[in-house]
Amino acid sequence: xxxxxxxxxxxxxxxxxxxxxxxxxxxxxxxxxxxxxxxxxxxxxxxxxxxxxxxxxxxxxxxxxxxxxxxxxxxxxxxxxxxxxxxxxxxxxxxxxxxxxxxxxxxxxxxxxxxxxxxxxxxxxxxxxxxxxxxxxxxxxxxxxxxxxxxxxxxxxxxxxxxxxxxxxxxxxxxxxxxxxxxxxxxxxxxxxxxxxxxxxxxxxxxxxxxxxxxxxxxxxxxxxxxxxxxxxxxxxxxxxxxxxxxxxxxxxxxxxxxxxxxxxxxxxxxxxxxxxxxxxxxxxxxxxxxxxxxxxxxxxxxxxxxxxxxxxxxxxxxxx
Amino acid sequence: xxxxxxxxxxxxxxxxxxxxxxxxxxxxxxxxxxxxxxxxxxxxxxxxxxxxxxxxxxxxxxxxxxxxxxxxxxxxxxxxxxxxxxxxxxxxxxxxxxxxxxxxxxxxxxxxxxxxxxxxxxxxxxxxxxxxxxxxxxxxxxxxxxxxxxxxxxxxxxxxxxxxxxxxxxxxxxxxxxxxxxxxxxxxxxxxxxxxxxxxxxxxxxxxxxxxxxxxxxxxxxxxxxxxxxxxxxxxxxxxxxxxxxxxxxxxxxxxxxxxxxxxxxxxxxxxxxxxxxxxxxxxxxxxxxxxxxxxxxxxxxxxxxxxxxxxxxxxxxxxx
Numbered sequence: 001x002x003x004x005x006x007x008x009x010x011x012x013x014x015x016x017x018x019x020x021x022x023x024x025x026x027x028x029x030x031x032x033x034x035x036x037x038x039x040x041x042x043x044x045x046x047x048x049x050x051x052x053x054x055x056x057x058x059x060x061x062x063x064x065x066x067x068x069x070x071x072x073x074x075x076x077x078x079x080x081x082x083x084x085x086x087x088x089x090x091x092x093x094x095x096x097x098x099x100x101x102x103x104x105x106x107x108x109x110x111x112x113x114x115x116x117x118x119x120x121x122x123x124x125x126x127x128x129x130x131x132x133x134x135x136x137x138x139x140x141x142x143x144x145x146x147x148x149x150x151x152x153x154x155x156x157x158x159x160x161x162x163x164x165x166x167x168x169x170x171x172x173x174x175x176x177x178x179x180x181x182x183x184x185x186x187x188x189x190x191x192x193x194x195x196x197x198x199x200x201x202x203x204x205x206x207x208x209x210x211x212x213x214x215x216x217x218x219x220x221x222x223x224x225x226x227x228x229x230x231x232x233x234x235x236x237x238x239x240x241x242x243x244x245x246x247x248x249x250x251x252x253x254x255x256x257x258x259x260x261x262x263x264x265x266x267x268x269x270x271x272x273x274x275x276x277x278x279x280x281x282x283x284x285x286x287x288x289x290x291x292x293x294x295x296x297x298x299x300x301x302x303x304x305x306x307x308x309x310x311x312x313x314x315x316x317x318x319x320x321x
Numbered sequence: 322x323x324x325x326x327x328x329x330x331x332x333x334x335x336x337x338x339x340x341x342x343x344x345x346x347x348x349x350x351x352x353x354x355x356x357x358x359x360x361x362x363x364x365x366x367x368x369x370x371x372x373x374x375x376x377x378x379x380x381x382x383x384x385x386x387x388x389x390x391x392x393x394x395x396x397x398x399x400x401x402x403x404x405x406x407x408x409x410x411x412x413x414x415x416x417x418x419x420x421x422x423x424x425x426x427x428x429x430x431x432x433x434x435x436x437x438x439x440x441x442x443x444x445x446x447x448x449x450x451x452x453x454x455x456x457x458x459x460x461x462x463x464x465x466x467x468x469x470x471x472x473x474x475x476x477x478x479x480x481x482x483x484x485x486x487x488x489x490x491x492x493x494x495x496x497x498x499x500x501x502x503x504x505x506x507x508x509x510x511x512x513x514x515x516x517x518x519x520x521x522x523x524x525x526x527x528x529x530x531x532x533x534x535x536x537x538x539x540x541x542x543x544x545x546x547x548x549x550x551x552x553x554x555x556x557x558x559x560x561x562x563x564x565x566x567x568x569x570x571x572x573x574x575x576x577x578x579x580x581x582x583x584x585x586x587x588x589x590x591x592x593x594x595x596x597x598x599x600x601x602x603x604x605x606x607x608x609x610x611x612x613x614x615x616x617x618x619x620x621x622x623x624x625x626x627x628x629x630x631x632x633x634x635x636x637x638x639x640x641x642x
Contacts, residue, residue, distance in 0.1 A: 024362060025464070025466065028467075028543070029400070029466055029467050029468070029543075030366060030396040030397075030399035030400050030467070030526075030527060030528060031364040031365055031366040031396050031397060031399075031400045031402065031455075031457070031464075032364070032365050032366070033362045033363070033364055033400070033459070033464055034362060034363040034364075034365065035362055035363070036357045036363055038359065041345060041354045041355060041356055042354070042355040042356070042357055042363065043352040043353070043354055043355075044352055044353050044355065044406075044408060044440070044441055044454075044456070045351060045352040045353070045441060046408040046409075046410050046441050046442070046443050046452075046454060047410070047443050048410045048412055048443050048445045048452065049445075050412055050445050050446070050447035050448075051447070052447070053445060053446055053447050054445070075351040075352050076351075076352060078351035078352075079350070079351050079352045079354070081352065085365075087365060087367040087454060088367075089367050089368070089369040089410075089452040091369055091371055091450055119365070120365055120366060120367050120454075121367070122367050122368050122369050122452075124369045124370075124371050124374060124375070125371070125374055126371035126372070126373070126374050126448065126450060127371075127447065127448040127450070129412055129447060129448070129450050131367075131369065131410045131443075131452040133365075133367060133408060133441075133454050135365070136352070138354070143346070143352075143354055145346065145350055146349075146350050146351070147350075205351075206351060207351060222349070222350075
């Protein structure tokens with residue numbers, strides 16, 4: 001089922017990113033051959049973006065190339081892994097060179113910024129669909145996991161919450177959208193340095209793809225604990241803060257997805273160190289709550305009461321359901 | 322963009338295959354964590370099957386689950402790698418439980434047979450599209466590659482050629498198709514043991530996905546050599562042999578794809594050992610030609626002349642174009 005024009009694309013892939021020393025064989029054989037450093041574990045994550053589901057069919061291909069890679073690198077960030085290699089399976093309705101060139105420009109710019117090499121690709125004809133697998137390395141036993149949160153841990157997040165959700169709302173409504181808010185949706189920055197910095201300090205971590213309540217819910221469920229969130233502490237951009245006040249509810253920062261910030265839990269004695277480590281990183285660090293014994297995620301208002309944070313009722317999540 | 326029914330599928334993935342000791346963390350976190358044995362390289366390959374392009378929309382899901390994994394394991398076989406882990410990105414129009422159960426049954430049966438664990442999955446809603454990445458390990462510097470063929474090497478293949486192509490023709494024409502021929506198209510067996518057996522003996526190898534001429538062309542192009550094929554030596558099933566005779570041309574065994582046999586080149590002094598190693602393996606071994614200095618792949622008939630092997634002209638491939 002080979003198709004010459006698609007084969008050509010694969011050759012184009014080969015030159016897309018800068019070569020790494022630990023790639024013994026890149027694109028062009030049946031497999032890529034890679035060297036994992038001694039004393040390290042391999043961390044892998046695969047994600048698919050589908051046209052019309054995860055992005056608009058007419059999305060800017062350069063931004064899409066960035067995002068397809070970013071959401072995978074974000075998974076590596078959440079484990080505290082150092083990114084290394086990536087594979088790309090691209091299903092395209094036509095071999096549109098201009099589209100592809102821009103897509104790969106976005107993809108490669110982010111890859112190069114993090115010294116990631118594209119080592120394998122498959123291009124097929126069909127409805128637009130992008131699958132990326134990211135590969136990283138992490139010292140033995142050092143990876144950040146979802147199941148390590150302990151009662152008393154403080155809950156932190158990088159960056160601000162709800163910006164991608166607000167940008168999506170505006171795009172869907174055809175409302176004007178400033179460049180920086182649009183970038184929060186279309187070109188998220190994977191918090192790789194933050195993840196590596198957190199690695200020796202945090203008990204658990206996750207990246208925020210589905211929204212804070214759902215993703216913190218995953219940590220709680222996997223760790224067999226619960227969480228108390230202080231709404232007043234949530235880090236909000238001016239734009240999101242304005243919406244929260246206007247709407248008198250918190251769904252933007254609590255349940256909208258695609259922020260790709262990190263959420264993590266840290267034993268109290270390590271918090272100062274975490275602040276120091278993350279002070280120099282884009283996204284910084286804000287403490288938003290604490291891990292508790294009672295399962296579920298509870299949101300508290302400035303009055304110290306369990307809050308009706310999101311339209312429709314109290315937020316009292318169990319297992320993120 | 323999470324969807325509860327799709328999240329449930331991912332949990333179902335978790336139990337699909339038998340656990341391996343070198344999987345430190347499987348499905349359910351941001352990444353899987355894997356241990357590559359000391360002294361080994363990691364071999365990875367990613368492939369996508371698209372509905373309507375690589376398979377019929379109404380294909381038997383169990384066979385499809387088998388094939389989606391088999392085509393990737395076949396890439397590991399071609400490198401002489403030992404299969405270890407696999408990830409699966411599945412885009413489905415609906416979360417059809419029955420379809421999925423059968424798909425995973427086919428996938429898991431093949432995975433278990435080769436001690437492969439499913440360690441990562443992503444399920445999304447969209448047009449049916451299946452991407453699998455296979456991960457294997459191979460001792461340092463020992464992998465079989467496409468670029469190692471040397472002048473004088475004998476060219477060998479496992480199994481028989483053209484069966485999958487004939488099965489596809491019959492399916493497309495609505496003609497009757499016996500079970501074993503259908504299996505050659507829908508449930509190819511990756512030649513993993515053959516690949517591992519060939520590893521210390523062969524100079525080059527590839528798996529036959531695009532047809533013998535194209536794939537042997539890849540070996541020749543990457544190795545900077547050419548090949549002479551003896552048509553009379555091509556291993557054919559009775560069904561394919563009958564068609565070749567009837568049609569007076571060889572396109573079935575030469576240019577039809579999807580056979581997933583191995584094609585390899587071996588220095589003459591190692592041929593006896595290869596025969597011995599492959600004698601016990603399904604697919605066996607047949608010598609079909611020799612590597613020459615002149616670039617391109619040339620087919621010779623029983624009369625010793627360059628043959629008009631395929632309709633449309635002489636087969637004299639350069640760079641498989």
